[in-house]
Structures are given as C-alpha cells and as structure tokens.
Amino acid sequence: xxxxxxxxxxxxxxxxxxxxxxxxxxxxxxxxxxxxxxxxxxxxxxxxxxxxxxxxxxxxxxxxxxxxxxxxxxxxxxxxxxxxxxxxxxxxxxxxxxxxxxxxxxxxxxxxxxxxxxxxxxxxxxxxxxxxxxxxxxxxxxxxxxxxxxxxxxxxxxxxxxxxxxxxxxxxxxxxxxxxxxxxxxxxxxxxxxxxxxxxxxxxxxxxxxxxxxxxxxxxxxxxxxxxxxxxxxxxxxxxxxxxxxxxxxxxxxxxxxxxxxxxxxxxx
Numbered sequence: 001x002x003x004x005x006x007x008x009x010x011x012x013x014x015x016x017x018x019x020x021x022x023x024x025x026x027x028x029x030x031x032x033x034x035x036x037x038x039x040x041x042x043x044x045x046x047x048x049x050x051x052x053x054x055x056x057x058x059x060x061x062x063x064x065x066x067x068x069x070x071x072x073x074x075x076x077x078x079x080x081x082x083x084x085x086x087x088x089x090x091x092x093x094x095x096x097x098x099x100x101x102x103x104x105x106x107x108x109x110x111x112x113x114x115x116x117x118x119x120x121x122x123x124x125x126x127x128x129x130x131x132x133x134x135x136x137x138x139x140x141x142x143x144x145x146x147x148x149x150x151x152x153x154x155x156x157x158x159x160x161x162x163x164x165x166x167x168x169x170x171x172x173x174x175x176x177x178x179x180x181x182x183x184x185x186x187x188x189x190x191x192x193x194x195x196x197x198x199x200x201x202x203x204x205x206x207x208x209x210x211x212x213x214x215x216x217x218x219x220x221x222x223x224x225x226x227x228x229x230x231x232x233x234x235x236x237x238x239x240x241x242x243x244x245x246x247x248x249x250x251x252x253x254x255x256x257x258x259x260x261x262x263x264x265x266x267x268x269x
Contacts, residue, residue: 001078001079001082001083001086001137001138001141001151001157002137002141003017003018003021003083004082004083004084004085004086004087004151005086005141005145005148005151007086007087009086009087011087014087015107018104018107018108022075022108022111025075026111026115029073029075029115029123030119032073033066033073033121036062036066037061037063037066038061038063039061039062039063040059040060040061040062041054041056041057041058041059041060041061041062042058042059045058048060048062048065053065066121067120067121068120069116069120069121069122070122071121071122072122072123072124072187073121073122073123073124074123074124074125074126074187074188075108075111075112075123075124075125075126075187076126076127076128076130076160077108077125077126077127077128077160078128078130078133078134078137078157078158078159078160079134079137079157079158080092080101080104080105080158080160080161080162080181081158081161081162081163081164082150082151082157082158083101083104084097084100084101085097085150085151086148086151087100088100091163091164091167092161092163093163093167093169093177098177101161101181102180102181102184105125105161105181105184105185106184108125108184109125109184109186112124112125112187123187124186124187124188125184125185125186125187126185126187126188126189127159127160127161127181127182127185127188127189127190128159128160129159129160129190130157130159130160134156134157134158134159135155135156135157137157138152138154138155138156138157139155142155150164160181160185160189161178161181161182161185161189162178162191162192163177163178171193171195171208171211171221172208172211174191174193175191175193175211175212175215175216175219176215176216178191178216178219179191179215179216179217182216182217182218183217189217189218190218190219190220191216191218191219191220192219192220192221192222193208193219193221193222194221194222194223195208195221195222195223196223196224196236197223197224197225197234197235197236198223199225199234199235205221208221222262224236224261224262225261226258226259226260226261227258227259228247228249228250228252228257228258229252229257229258229259230247230250230252230254230257230258231247231249231250231252233247233248233249233250235248236248237258237260240253245258245260
C-alpha cells in the first residue's frame, strides 16, 4: 500500500517504485540466505541430523540443502486491496481494479522467477497471513501520511490478496475470485470465509467443502461453536453491550463456565 500512497495514482511512478522495492527485498532475502551458510547440523539435531529435514552427520554444514530449490525463500506481500484502492479508486473485486491487481501480482511473480533463475535458490511468492504486520504497517503509514479513506483509517491492511472483510460477498464468489491470485502465489497462499454454526445444516457445509476441493488451491472456513456449561447451550456465545461474553440462552456471563473459541488465521484462542 505504501507504494500506492507514494505514487498518487501515477502508474509510471508506481511501477518504478515497485521495482525499487523489489530490489531491496531481493537484497534482504539474500542476506537471510547467506546468514544460514556455514551453519552446522549440530545447531538443531532434530532438523538436520534426525530426519525432520535431513540426516546429516554431526558437524556437517547444511549448505547443500540451501541450494537447487531444496530450501525456499519467500517474498511476502500484503495490502493488494488497499493498493488497488489507492491506484484505481476501486476494490480489486471491481473489474478495473482486478486487472491492475493481477498485473502487480504477475510482476512480483516474474521477479521471484528471475531471482530463482539467477541464483538457483528456491524463491517463491507468498501470500502473507501477516498476523501483527498488517497492523504495524498500517500504523506506520498512518503516522507518516495521515488518515486515508479505506486505507489507513481502518487501522489494518488486508492480508495478501484477500477481499476486504467489509465487502459483502458470498463464500463461493470469494473463493472463485481469490483462486486466481493463489495460482500466482506459488510459494504459499490461503483463503478464508466466516460461516455461522452449521451443526444443523451439515449439507450446506458439505457443499462448501466440495467447492473448495474443486475450485481453489487451499482454503479454510472459520465457524463458531461455543458451549455454555450452565445451560448446555451449543452455538455462538455473543458479546453484549458491556463487552462481556454472554450466553444467549441463559445469560450466563461467567467466563469460567463457558467455552468460547475463535480462530484468527492459523490460531485458536
């Protein structure tokens, strides 16, 4: 997104800045690779000696495993939605925004393929889950550039190529749209949808699973299945106006007498 902010809608400036940033990324990734060269297998026996990754003898260098595509070096990215909004004034789900977003994705893909050919190392384009980084980058840009509608005013940047969480879109359309970005992110990618508690409609849930299998590389769905130990309620325990978890059936608010699980990216908590 920061490249989009600096470009101010000028595509020529945008592509120039993108290439400059890609060069910096390449140098940074090569520093990480070189830092691993000369590492001895003794550093982590479970990985390098006992078979988790390899079975090297004690005292052996791991260098041969860093070349010829055996190890991977990932170029991550976030904020395709915000970047497109800045450059085209629309979401990347809009046809005009989609075309631009895919061009940017393909440019990054071309870069990692070029690096792979030049170095023989396993570079890949990675659709980053971002975790805390999506908040950190947004905060940095907000402090530097101020409030920008649909960009820095939200307090976060959207993960990788994902559809903005505020957009109204059904699960099947979201998976179909995001699948084209996954094909470009060969170094790793995942898509998500949020679904309600489907315990009483397993047939619909099965349709979602089948659609994922047939149409997208890697996807998951997040659902809510909470349990109240007071009344036995099994469903979604809500947050009330006082920001407390409250059972919708018996109105229990005792956190020690309820199980509430929420999944954010790869984590359960």
